[in-house]
Amino acid sequence: MAKDKIFIFDTTLRDGEQVPGCKLNTIEKIELALQLEELGVDIIEAGFPVSSPGDFTSVNEISKVIKNATVCGLTRAVQNDIEVAAEALKYARKPRIHTGIGTSDLHIKAKFNATRDEILQRAIQAVKWAKNLVDDVEFYAEDAGRTDNEYLARVIEAVIKAGATTVNIPDTTGYCLPHQYGQKIAYLVNHVPNIDKAIISCHCHNDLGLATANSISGIINGARQIECTINGLGERAGNTSLEEVAMIIKQHKDLGFYTNIESQMLNPLSRTVSDVMRMPVQPNKAIVGSNAFSHSSGIHQDGFLKDALTYEIINPEEVGADSSRIVLTARSGRSALAFRFQKLGFQFDRNDVDTLYNEFLKVADSKKEVNDEDLQQIGKSHLAQTV
Ligand code: KIV
Ligand code: ZN
DSSP states (O other), X not given: OOOEEOEEEEOTTTTGGGSTTOOOOHHHHHHHHHHXXXXXXXXXXXXXXXXXXXXXXXXXXXXXXXXXXXXXXXXXXXXXXXXXXXXXXXXXXXXEEEEEEEOSHHIIIIITOOOHXXXXXXXXXXXXXXXXXXXXXXXEEETGGGSOHHHHHHHHHHHHHHTOSEEEEEETTSOOOHHHHHHHHHHHHHHOTTGGGSEEEEEEBOTTSOHHHHHHHHHHTTOOXXXXXXXXXXXXXXXXXXXXXXXXXXXXXXXXXXXXXXXXXXXXXXXXXXXXXXXXXXXXXXXXSTTTTEEOSHHHHHHHHHOGGGTOSSOGGGGTOOOOEEOBOTTOOHHHHHHHHHHTTOOOOHHHHHHHHHHHHXXXXXXXXXXXXXXXXXXXXXXXXXX
């Protein structure tokens, strides 16, 4: 069966950079954009050009250096935003304008004090302005997660007719459950007559920790683009994390999808983004956390040392991580202790390890982690007593 390509739309430099404290200068943005291109992302959302002169310059400079990926600029459904974005993107080999407007009743009333029909007209108009300036236009229906499906389908049909070639269905507030988000995508596939003329995109936020699950549910139900960020950075609790979707699609070949992501770059790039944005990655973060390939309980360590596949579904090399770690704590067992002594060059037999294990536990109970220095001391004093 031929596999379907999932387009990876990276928004680390736009939604990710909106995080307080993560602001980047133009040089930093260019360097990250070049690495994202090397990683294999299909679309780089480089910024929101009208938002500041600095962001305009960043989008403009990124447009000059990116060779293969599409470079995208965000706008509101405002003519000046769209014209400024087109100007910022003028050197891009493949420019895309990403324009849109809130479509949930809450956004329509609270943000725009408008009616559904007025918003529909503004959406159509925005796509037409953008289409006059670039071929590749993506429309976002902000807060689509909480938008009535019947109205959303009408908006999507109209913007495709006006020229949108990608339609983004953001769960802006991270509200949907995976089956609800999937049903929303399926509803659009089944109720928008011209949906075959556009790619459906998932843009999911992580307020309930469901961003990745919702994006995967979206592609299972017909979407073919995922908007995501390195380390899941983004407004509030963040966006779908790129490394998670890339590895889910790679691990679950049964889904029938592929991406162009070079997975060995995931950990190095995660560290670069974390350093440059000064935003640490939580240790238990999937794929790129420092504990993602660490084993510390006795049962797990014993199984892992017999066959790594017992407790690891991904080989760390495949995602550019350091090799798996056997961490020694008071919950570790004899196999792990013997393994770590062996790595330090000690030749202990089973009886030695039994005796050493009691010594080890005394140290382990007083510390969070027993390190090589502690083991050297335990090992050497054991040898001194036995000669
Ligand atoms: O979360 C969202 O709805 C957005 C749009 C601007 C695409 O970031
Ligand atoms: Zn967003």
